[in-house]
Each structure stands twice: as C-alpha cells, then as structure tokens.
Amino acid sequence: MFILNKKLISYFLMLMFIALLISIAAVSVNVAQAAALNYLTETTHSVLIGTVNTIYGAVTSGSSNFLRTKNQGYMVMSSASNGTEQETSFWSEITLDSVDTYIMSLKIDVAAKTSISNSTQKIYLYNYDTSAYEEVKSSSINTSDTDVVYLNEVNSTIAKYVSATNLLKIKIVVTNTSSFTASFDYVNIIYEYQPQVSNRVVCTYNVDNATLEEGTISANNAIYLKDRDASYFSVDSSASNKVAWNSIVTMDQPRSQIKTLIITYSGKYSTSCNNSWLSLWNYETGNWEVIYNFVSNTSTAIVRWLTSDPAYINKFVSEFNDVKVRLYNSASASFTRDADYLNVTIYYDTSNSVKSFSPDTLELDYGTISSGGVTNLSAFDNSSVVINSDAANKIAWKCQTTIDVDRQYIKFLTVMTRVKVNTATNSQYFSLWNNSTSSWNVFRTHTSSTNNENLIMTLTDPEGLYKYISSSGVIKARLYNSASSAFTRTTDVLTFCIEYGTVGTFEFAHLSDVHELIGSDNFKAIINELNNSIYPAFTAVTGDITDHGTHVQYDQYITDKALINGTVYTGPGNHDVRWWNANGKNDWKTKIGDLYYSFDYSGVHFVMMDSTVNLELDEKFGKAQLSWLSNDLSSVGTSKPIVIFAHHPFKIHDNVTGKAELLDLVKNYNVVAFISGHQHYYGYTIENGVLWEYITYIKDNTSQEYTTVKITPND
Structure with a gap:
C-alpha cells in the first residue's frame, strides 16, 4: 500500500501491490513453550x-x-x-x-x-x-x-x-x-x-455502515453493529410499517481464495412483527437474494448463515471483493428494530506466507483454574481450560506468544479463541495489549453463550500492527467477563495467526528542488521535522539541489544533508548540471556520486534515474541509461515492487515518446510508482495501477512542503 502525506495539505493515495502486500497483578501463571503450529487450529x-x-x-x-x-x-x-x-x-x-x-x-x-x-x-x-x-x-x-x-x-x-x-x-x-x-x-x-492445509486463514470483518431504505434512525448509528454487546442501532418503521437497510463490506481477499463465507446477525424488535429477511446481493443477477428468514419478536435472535459452495461464493462476492447484506421486515403496526451485530467472516487459502502460534503463558487476573492449562489452548480438540469465577464473579485470563516473523512484513494478524460459559453472564471483552499506551485495547465485545463460540479479531492495518506486536515479537491477548453470580468459563483454544509477505511496512521522505543556497533555511527546517517527528526509513531528494550548480551550492547541500538522520538518496536536476555549470555532470559525479543507480529496502526495489538532459531536451532517457535499467531490473524479478525516482515528470512537453519507451522496457515488471519533482507544484495521476506523482519545491516556499510515503505489505 502506498500512502503519500503532503505537509499541510494531506493526500492519501493507496496503491495495491500486484504481487504482494491498567496493569493488574496476576494471581496465577501457567507457562509452556510457545509452539509454531503447522496449521490454523480450526x-x-x-x-x-x-x-x-x-x-x-x-x-x-x-x-x-x-x-x-x-x-x-x-x-x-x-x-x-x-x-x-x-x-x-x-x-x-x-x-x-x-x-x-x-x-x-x-x-x-x-x-x-x-x-x-x-x-x-x-x-x-x-x-x-x-x-x-x-x-x-x-x-x-x-x-x-x-x-x-x-x-x-x-x-x-x-x-x-x-x-x-x-x-x-x-x-x-x-x-x-x-x-x-x-x-x-x-x-x-x-x-x-482441524485443517491440514498450511495456507488456511480466517479473517473477520466488522460491519460499521448502513444505507437506510425504509424507516428512521431513532438511536445510535451503524457503528453499533460492530460488536454483539446489546448496544443497538435502532430504526423506527416507516409510515408503511417497514424497516430496511443494507450494508457493504470490502474484503482484502479475492473471492477465488474464499473457502467459507459466514454472515452473522443479532438483534431484536420492540414488538412481534412479520419475519425478517436477511439477503445478500447477487452480483450475477443484480438482485437481492434471501439467504435466511427468521422470527421477529422481542427476544434477541442470533442467526448465522454460511456457505462453502463456490457457486454461491462467486455470486455473493463481487470481483472487487465486496459483500452486500440487507435486512428487511414489515408489520401491521409501527415497530422498532434494534440491530446489535452484523459480521462477515471468511476462511480462505492465501497465497501469502502464514504462521500460527499457540500461547506460551496463561495468567489469571481473576478466577481460578479448575482443570487444564496453557497446553490445552494449543489445539482445537475440545480439551479445554476450565476457570471458575472469583469472589467478585469475574474471570480474566491473559496469554502471550512470541512470533518468529519480523513484524515489519506482517499483513494481517488474527487472534481466535473458542469459549463458552455455564450460565448467563455479562459481555466478554477480547483485548490485545497496546505496547504504545501500555494498556489493553478491546477489539471484540461479545455477549456470552452456553454453546461454544469462536471469538475472532483481525487486524488488517499493517502499520497499526506495530502497537500490538512488540519489537521482540511478543503478542498478548486477554479475555475478561463478569456476572451477577458465580460462573464457569471454558476455553478450548487460543491461536495467534499471522499472514506475511516479502514487503515490509516503512515510511520514507521525498523532497525536491532545494535550490541551494536559497533553500538552505527551509531545507534545514524540514530536516529538523524529519529527525524529530517523522523518523523516515530513508530520504529521497529528486534533483535541483542547487540553483546554479556551483561548488559553493553543492557544498552547502552536502553540509545540510549531513544533518539528516539516516540514509539520503539524491538524484540530479536540470539546475544542477545544465544551466550555469560548464562542468555539468562531472561536478555532480565528483560532489554527489552516480547520476543513476538503484537500491533495495524492505522488499522494494528503488531506482534513481537521471532525467536532466536527454529527457528534457530529447524527450528520452537515452540509450545508455535505458540499457543500464534493463540490466538492473533483470536481476529484480517480476514480482518485487519497483519505485522509480527522477527529477522531471513526464508532464513536461507532454512527453509521450519517452514515457512509452520507458513503459515498454518495464512492462513485465511490477512498477508501482514514478515519483518526481521539477514542477514546483503538487500533482499526480494513476494510470493502469501506477502512480505518477510530482511534488512541489523547497527553495523559497514558505510552507516548507515535502511528502512522506508509507509502504505496507497489502496486496
């Protein structure tokens, strides 16, 4: 995923890579060796x-x-x-x-x-x-x-x-x-x-949106559909005594990978009504198709429909991985629908790498273990940990595991447990430890059940995963609930499942058109912000580092650049080698280094190109440079993402010839972006999934603008 953030005026552009992408003293500790499991447990x-x-x-x-x-x-x-x-x-x-x-x-x-x-x-x-x-x-x-x-x-x-x-x-x-x-x-x-398939994964999507068709919202909004917590998204019936709304979920997984699609709904009504009709949008016929009807009354209904039929998955999941859900019912008089929960869960076979882990510790904040231990949480086998509530009628276990995959490359984290209680209790709170705030963050609030249920939470934001996976790979989960009287909770399994790729999560800074000496103060102000707020993985500067290409200006750039914490990659601009500098590109090579080159970072291949003479005058990159690029990319492979830097965008001279020539050379590679400067204003286009972006200048720009680019391992 590409996210570009422009200082003061933020742009968020997402580009999917083709081939990828409170402390409570514990009263009991149960320890085992964490295990990397061969398969997802359930x-x-x-x-x-x-x-x-x-x-x-x-x-x-x-x-x-x-x-x-x-x-x-x-x-x-x-x-x-x-x-x-x-x-x-x-x-x-x-x-x-x-x-x-x-x-x-x-x-x-x-x-x-x-x-x-x-x-x-x-x-x-x-x-x-x-x-x-x-x-x-x-x-x-x-x-x-x-x-x-x-x-x-x-x-x-x-x-x-x-x-x-x-x-x-x-x-x-x-x-x-x-x-x-x-x-x-x-x-x-x-x-x-227990699946004996190494690439089987589960992912759950909370629904938080609804488009109203019939009725009027009387309490809360569709965000309340995210949890099964008896907090309702309430809609009063229309003048014709109807309520209808629909929701949409866009999944990260292609429908070709989905093996099981599960729709779960929970809710109740203010009075008895006609049956409720739960429907999915059929993308083949362009109509709603009823999948489940159920009785509508004042009792809470929990309905669950699932299919593993490829034909049904294909018609209910769009080519863009969307699932649309609709709930309709009517009555002979006015009524209110209280919708508690709507969720889409899928089991799928991913093309990415997968690892599942069992917990290595089991600690109790509340309650006492009556049977079982941490080893009973390693497999879905109905061999469980049974915990009795304490004197205050509370139970809370917390577990941790240590993964052996660099968190930088993790795309998704799913944590799943399977629990039941022996009697009615208050809602359960399923949490992860936030290393940034040193506190538990609740991801799933769920009413309890006397039947075994899977509680699943999935994190799909690779950048956010950093909060919940420590630098040493530790992940901590907690499940808490209470009741008005004594109760027992049974936990069969706890699994931490990660899906990861070859591209990491990182952010780099992109600067352009410093024009030393004029831009020195602005440049240093930006450097101060990079060093103290942004902490980029590296910094790329795409040309016009000088105003006239003089030795004094080059030296000032070198002095200022040295203030940047981390690696800086610099490419030439027309002001550096063309205008008032008779020694042109030779001075660049002496003072700065190569005119064009490449480097790799965290699974991405970056190319810094020289657009200063041939492209600007002849609208081409030049045969020597293109020959070098061809050789460079031949060792990269066709799946690794590639980002190309240059000073000039193809916007200059409406350069169709040079752009077509470059595109022909890279057509079999995974080029995801062409990033440049020169224009002294910001702009971009996206063509065939490739970002073509040019940023504004530093020189005498009082706004001191630059961009940061975030890359994550999303497909």
Whole structure:
C-alpha cells in the first residue's frame, strides 16, 4: 500500500501491490513453550444436500437446490404409508473435506413444516461401525417453520458417522398418523475441524455502515453493529410499517481464495412483527437474494448463515471483493428494530506466507483454574481450560506468544479463541495489549453463550500492527467477563495467526528542488521535522539541489544533508548540471556520486534515474541509461515492487515518446510508482495501477512542503 502525506495539505493515495502486500497483578501463571503450529487450529465448512433419495413419499415440488437457503422456498414431499403410519423420508450421501480424526464439531440445521400438526421429525446418521442408521435427533414440528438442530462436539462419536473416504450419510424422516405434506426449507451440515492445509486463514470483518431504505434512525448509528454487546442501532418503521437497510463490506481477499463465507446477525424488535429477511446481493443477477428468514419478536435472535459452495461464493462476492447484506421486515403496526451485530467472516487459502502460534503463558487476573492449562489452548480438540469465577464473579485470563516473523512484513494478524460459559453472564471483552499506551485495547465485545463460540479479531492495518506486536515479537491477548453470580468459563483454544509477505511496512521522505543556497533555511527546517517527528526509513531528494550548480551550492547541500538522520538518496536536476555549470555532470559525479543507480529496502526495489538532459531536451532517457535499467531490473524479478525516482515528470512537453519507451522496457515488471519533482507544484495521476506523482519545491516556499510515503505489505 502506498500512502503519500503532503505537509499541510494531506493526500492519501493507496496503491495495491500486484504481487504482494491498567496493569493488574496476576494471581496465577501457567507457562509452556510457545509452539509454531503447522496449521490454523480450526476451520469451519458447510456442505449441502446433493441428491435426494426418497424412501417413503414423493417429492411433489422443488428439489435439493431449494434447501441451500432458508427463504421459504420449499422442497415439498407428500407422505406415504410405511405400514404403521404416514411418512416422508429421504437420505443423501455427502463428501466432507476432512477425515473423521480432525472433525471436532458437527451441526445439522433443518428447517421444515408439515401440513398438519403434531408431526415428528427425526434425523439419522449412518454409523459406519455398526453399518446401520442411528437416530441422533427427534423433535416435534407443526404447520409453521420449525428449526431442528443437531449438535455433536465429541470427536469419537462424530468419527463413527464418517467413512474412511470422508462420506457422511444423513436420513431425515417425518411421521404422522394421518396423511400430510412436509415442506423442507433448509438443510445445512456444518462441521468444524482441524485443517491440514498450511495456507488456511480466517479473517473477520466488522460491519460499521448502513444505507437506510425504509424507516428512521431513532438511536445510535451503524457503528453499533460492530460488536454483539446489546448496544443497538435502532430504526423506527416507516409510515408503511417497514424497516430496511443494507450494508457493504470490502474484503482484502479475492473471492477465488474464499473457502467459507459466514454472515452473522443479532438483534431484536420492540414488538412481534412479520419475519425478517436477511439477503445478500447477487452480483450475477443484480438482485437481492434471501439467504435466511427468521422470527421477529422481542427476544434477541442470533442467526448465522454460511456457505462453502463456490457457486454461491462467486455470486455473493463481487470481483472487487465486496459483500452486500440487507435486512428487511414489515408489520401491521409501527415497530422498532434494534440491530446489535452484523459480521462477515471468511476462511480462505492465501497465497501469502502464514504462521500460527499457540500461547506460551496463561495468567489469571481473576478466577481460578479448575482443570487444564496453557497446553490445552494449543489445539482445537475440545480439551479445554476450565476457570471458575472469583469472589467478585469475574474471570480474566491473559496469554502471550512470541512470533518468529519480523513484524515489519506482517499483513494481517488474527487472534481466535473458542469459549463458552455455564450460565448467563455479562459481555466478554477480547483485548490485545497496546505496547504504545501500555494498556489493553478491546477489539471484540461479545455477549456470552452456553454453546461454544469462536471469538475472532483481525487486524488488517499493517502499520497499526506495530502497537500490538512488540519489537521482540511478543503478542498478548486477554479475555475478561463478569456476572451477577458465580460462573464457569471454558476455553478450548487460543491461536495467534499471522499472514506475511516479502514487503515490509516503512515510511520514507521525498523532497525536491532545494535550490541551494536559497533553500538552505527551509531545507534545514524540514530536516529538523524529519529527525524529530517523522523518523523516515530513508530520504529521497529528486534533483535541483542547487540553483546554479556551483561548488559553493553543492557544498552547502552536502553540509545540510549531513544533518539528516539516516540514509539520503539524491538524484540530479536540470539546475544542477545544465544551466550555469560548464562542468555539468562531472561536478555532480565528483560532489554527489552516480547520476543513476538503484537500491533495495524492505522488499522494494528503488531506482534513481537521471532525467536532466536527454529527457528534457530529447524527450528520452537515452540509450545508455535505458540499457543500464534493463540490466538492473533483470536481476529484480517480476514480482518485487519497483519505485522509480527522477527529477522531471513526464508532464513536461507532454512527453509521450519517452514515457512509452520507458513503459515498454518495464512492462513485465511490477512498477508501482514514478515519483518526481521539477514542477514546483503538487500533482499526480494513476494510470493502469501506477502512480505518477510530482511534488512541489523547497527553495523559497514558505510552507516548507515535502511528502512522506508509507509502504505496507497489502496486496
């Protein structure tokens, strides 16, 4: 990522690289050796019913395709006699992405209704140990949509239902004493497992925006959607008793890498209303498509829809990695929708380097460990740390890990833990230690649950990561919550996952047109600011360091330049070698050094070119220099980002010829910017993803302007 900051008038330009980019005394300490894990500890996958094989009854409308979303579009079956009662039943065989050994959670979600009341729905799974179907869930269903959920978190039990070739067979049976029709709206098989894929990553995006379609905001704004904390984004219904708004999330990952897309929403209503319709924008049809409908009343609903179907991911994620979410409902009278939480989470296979780490310490600020220890946090295996609350009904653990990757090259940091409580508690606060402020920063506020839930926080700002990763690679996380009475909290896993590249995060300063001796005072004022406020990785000066190219002016530049802390790279300008200096470029070589050269910094290749005579007069860089550039780039490779400096921009003479010549030479390389000066004013264009920028002058500019350029390892 390129960010240019112009003093006084700030410009923020982002350019994506093609190939890349409070202290509380602890009362208990548990220590282990931090481990660099081979894989991310947990991944979530969804698989859908494929072929429906009927046993009793017949499909009269719809198909298994109707079971992929919960949108009141049904696969309908008419019952038939099984000899003792009326029955609809079917089975389907599904292929999982994981072998049985690694699956730690299996959930089956079925939404259905029948034409008459008092029907019984049963879910069966085929037991490969006994070679027979086994009933795993039984529930009554009636004439309105009923959700039936089977959940198993015992690996040894789940393993019985998965064959040696990763097959799972499911049978769904509905019975009644009288003839009936069964309408199946939704069947989703969700399993969580230990991925044996080295590049699998999870990333979560908090939604903080909403475009209102129907209704009026009555409390707060869409920023309140970021956390599941019972603090609401409230919207009163319109005159026609409707509320509708939509939100958008732009992800950093391309849709081709996404393996699972998860949409989670939480909220409630001031009174009972018609069902709520959660929709995603279908980029293929250009319409909203309902993915989940749910009951709207005064109770808080937490809904979660996910898909691992590439066809669904492709139509719900745009080519620019956008996901648009919409929530609509209506009623017969006025009402208020209180929306608490909206989140998009993805599991994806990245092309970048990935490492995951387990914690090496577990400390308690509040509570006591009743079982387990820090080693139980290293794997997603349902082997947990169990902590009882203290006398004040509080629990807080804090853990740290030490990573072996230079934080400068880290693109994303994701911290994930899996927790549940045994009774209702106050919200949980998931935090990271801020090394800049020496305090905990809360990244996730989440209402608690008696079911296992993944709490995930992702930092996608590489520059901001510096606050939370120490110079020695230490990352600290904390989870705190309290209650009105004693409670127990169970934590299964804590994982620190980093995604990193070959380009680091750094900032350099760009100055131009000093025109010594005239600009000496301004130059020194800027140097003072660089040394005391900016601390650039290096400084680049793109020419016209002198006004007439005299020895006195060169010497003054050398004296002033020596005041800059750090390395300075200087390129020639027309005032340095052309105008009043008969010795021209020879004086430059004697006083300053090479006219053109290159250097590398933190994964980026920089080229300082000489544009002073050939480009200005003949509109070309010259054959010798272009030949040198060709040889220089041949050793760089086609993926490393390249930044080119020169004094003159191509704006001079509307220089089409020279620009085309340069572009032809670098067309197979990853040139991301051409940075220059000369014009004595600021300007830029972006063409084909390349920044062409020229900055203003120092000379007698009382504003003392310059730019800083921040580079981060974002793609």
